[in-house]
Amino acid sequence: MDYIDYKILKLLQEDSRMTIIQLSKELHLSRPSINERLRRLQESGVIEGFTTRISPQAIGKSVQAIIQIGNLKCGCREFEEKIKSEQDILECHRVTGTDSYFMKTAVSSIHLLEDLVDKLIPYGQVTTSIILSSSISHRPLLPDIEEEELAKG
Template structure:
């Protein structure tokens, strides 16, 4: 991966709808060269897909919550299967430390938080934190320089 690949990744994360023509102009490369680099980045699994970032507030899910769960009462794989069905959970990370999982949740109201907590509490000890603000909502992910 060279500096051009890094720049492609940065530009795509800034604007996933950027055209090949726009990319080729910004990179001073031919369209076939940009296409080849994109194909290679996808085949190597660096680019896993293209998607849109959605504002949770604008779709009626204005309450963002971090839920931590520890002291699990069931096996991790069973817990993971259960939470995959909880569509309000945006992210779930299995972590080290006193808690086993950190989950990012977006819901419409505190009533929905309560309902989700009630569904999860049988599986372990919960700690919930309501997000007050998000100074960094999204940051482009770029490879280390010596990659």
């Protein structure tokens, strides 16, 4: 992983619709070189896919929350299977500490959040925190590279 790969990852996370031509111009490399680097980053699993970010508010899902669940009354795998069908759960992370899972949700009303919490209560102790605002959202995930490589850019 060098500075050019780093820049490709940064640019694509800022705009995943950036074309090979745009990347080529931005990085002063040939299109075949960019294509080869992208292919290598995908084959190595660094780039898992390309996606679109959707604004929850713009589609009417303005109530966002973090739901924590601890003291599970079933096995972890069983719990994970049960919640896979819950479309309102956007993320689910198994964690260490007093809680077993942190989940992020986006729903259109407090009533729907309450319904979701009610579905989770049979599985353990549920704690819900409404997200008031997000000061950091969708920060690019970039590899650590040597200072000399960054200085080259």
